Amino acid sequence: MGNQKQKWTQDEEDALIAGVEKHGPGKWKNILKDPQFAPFLTSRSNIDLKDKWRNLSVSNGAQGSKEKSRVPKLKALPAPPAPTATPQNAAPALQNAASDVTPPDASQNDQDAKNPPRxxxxxxxxxxxxxxxxxxxxxxxxxxxxxxxxxxxxxxxxxxxxxxxxxxxxxxxxxxx
Amino acid sequence: MGNQKQKWTQDEEDALIAGVEKHGPGKWKNILKDPQFAPFLTSRSNIDLKDKWRNLSVSNGAQGSKEKSRVPKLKALPAPPAPTATPQNAAPALQNAASDVTPPDASQNDQDAKNPPRxxxxxxxxxxxxxxxxxxxxxxxxxxxxxxxxxxxxxxxxxxxxxxxxxxxxxxxxxxx
DNA sequence: CCATAGGGGTAGGGTTCC
DNA sequence: TGGAACCCTACCCCTATG
Structure with missing residues (x-):
């Protein structure tokens, strides 16, 4: 009802992309806490970041064929049992590829104390x-x-x-x- | 690494619910040790049981009522179901859940349904x-x-x-x- | 050390708004 | 109709307490 969509601004999107480059995908909370990006994402939650990244990947991953009158057919791919080197990293047009996404966060778990009474x-x-x-x-x-x-x-x-x-x-x- | 999500099967869920009925909530280790349920929960820890129970309670309880309903969807099992006739695989093998699909639900909106359509x-x-x-x-x-x-x-x-x-x-x- | 309770975080399914 | 934003749940890890 009173549910208004809050569209992402360019600044927010840029901050998200930069944040993913720095921390790696999946580190939404870290990106949100990083003072480098936090100012641009004050009205976004980590869930929002995750969802936005998913949307970016979708639109980027889909072929930009202008054919819309065509009914696309789908074919099941061979099951992806081998997660060998499939980073599934459909990063939305990242210029700087110098630093790989590999070393995003050395520690997967830096749940620093904040809210809960430590x-x-x-x-x-x-x-x-x-x-x-x-x-x-x-x-x-x-x-x-x-x-x-x-x-x-x-x-x-x-x-x-x-x-x-x-x-x-x-x-x-x-x-x- | 082995960080793959392992979705709960219906058998596991049933075993958990039956276990809670028998031992009461909070007795996760006891349920896990009970030979009646153990065969179905070989790949689950007591922590897993606790977490799963929490999820069940959340989705089934608190329906506008302040009542913090306990047991989700209890069916009153006076006698142990003893469906132990189908241990089939004691090892935590990955099961293909291809065959089963959502039951024919006449409801147009299954927002409150427990089993989301797959x-x-x-x-x-x-x-x-x-x-x-x-x-x-x-x-x-x-x-x-x-x-x-x-x-x-x-x-x-x-x-x-x-x-x-x-x-x-x-x-x-x-x-x- | 073992066990339970609770918080916190991410991924994914599904839905609503435009 | 399709895309984008959003919500809800599943699952798992971590810490604290007894």
């Missing part, structure tokens, strides 16, 4: 920040969290407690007192 | 059946579908069209004109 990271950040004298107690950590406007509810205190114990048992933390 | 399978079956020397056009495919008593409405024609285009762009189909 307690571990928070703890270490806190301890690092108030690395005074001979360590900090739990209350100091809580205080630090509060100043950071982080969610510190009743549940959190308990979670922090067990987390600290676990970290100590894992040797990642040292109890000084 | 256009791909239908298309390949059609092309394989009318293995024309030069290939087949869309109308031939439609004809084939009609003879199969498959739902061929306006909606289907459109879907088939886009599907064919995408398959061509993916290199899975070849347009021979």
């Amino acid at each position: 307690y571990n990271a928070m703890i270490f950040e806190a301890l690092s920040a108030l690395k005074d004298s001979n360590g900090s107690d739990m209350n100091a950590i809580i205080k630090f969290m509060e100043q950071k406007n982080l969610q510190v509810n009743q549940n959190f205190r308990r979670a922090l407690s067990t987390k600290l114990r676990r970290l100590v048992s894992q040797g990642k933390l040292e109890k000084v007192i | 256009y791909n399978a239908m298309i390949f079956e059609a092309l394989s059946a009318l293995k024309d020397s030069n290939g087949s056009d869309m109308n031939a495919i439609i004809k084939f579908m009609e003879q199969k008593n498959l739902q061929v409405n306006q909606n289907f024609r459109r879907a088939l069209s886009t599907k064919l285009r995408r398959l061509v762009s993916q290199g899975k189909l070849e347009k021979v004109i």
Whole structure:
């Protein structure tokens, strides 16, 4: 109903293509986070990027034959069991082919902490920040969290407690007192 | 690498549902160990079970009701179905899902249906059946579908069209004109 | 270490708008 | 009718907690 289509601008499309060149296809979230492209894609989600790339590939992959009155016939291809060297990379007209798409992202998994409450990271950040004298107690950590406007509810205190114990048992933390 | 998507078969899904009925949700390891279900789930981990159950719950539950419905499509199996008569292949072999197609659904819009129509399978079956020397056009495919008593409405024609285009762009189909 | 719960990300099928 | 934008689901990985 109130569903308006938001057509892709040239800038957005360029940013997407450049992003794929840099990060490789399939790294939509990375492209979106890259400060180099993010400014152009503020109103796009990683899903949008994926879909747009698919559309680009489709229009580019199809033969641009002007014959439209013709009824195209289709023939099944031999099943593609051999994914040998079939990059299926129908990149939409990329000029710069100097750098292959091979090394897009060395790490396939760099799920950096962002949204979810990364307690571990928070703890270490806190301890690092108030690395005074001979360590900090739990209350100091809580205080630090509060100043950071982080969610510190009743549940959190308990979670922090067990987390600290676990970290100590894992040797990642040292109890000084 | 071995990162190939392994779609859930009907047998696997049935086994999971039956397992949840017997052991309750959250007892994934138990279900996996139960000889009653194990034969069908040899290629699934307890994590897979958990994820699949989550998907099932999402698609079947929350239909406008705040009720977080549990068990999806439970059919009340008082007695163990014991369909163990068809272990056939204990190894995680790749199965060709060509034969089965969507059941004859009279509904015009199966948005809420659980089993989405598998256009791909239908298309390949059609092309394989009318293995024309030069290939087949869309109308031939439609004809084939009609003879199969498959739902061929306006909606289907459109879907088939886009599907064919995408398959061509993916290199899975070849347009021979 | 083993197990479960939940978040997050991509791919693909299918649909809606123009 | 075809293309483009969008939505929904499947599947899998990762982290956190017990």
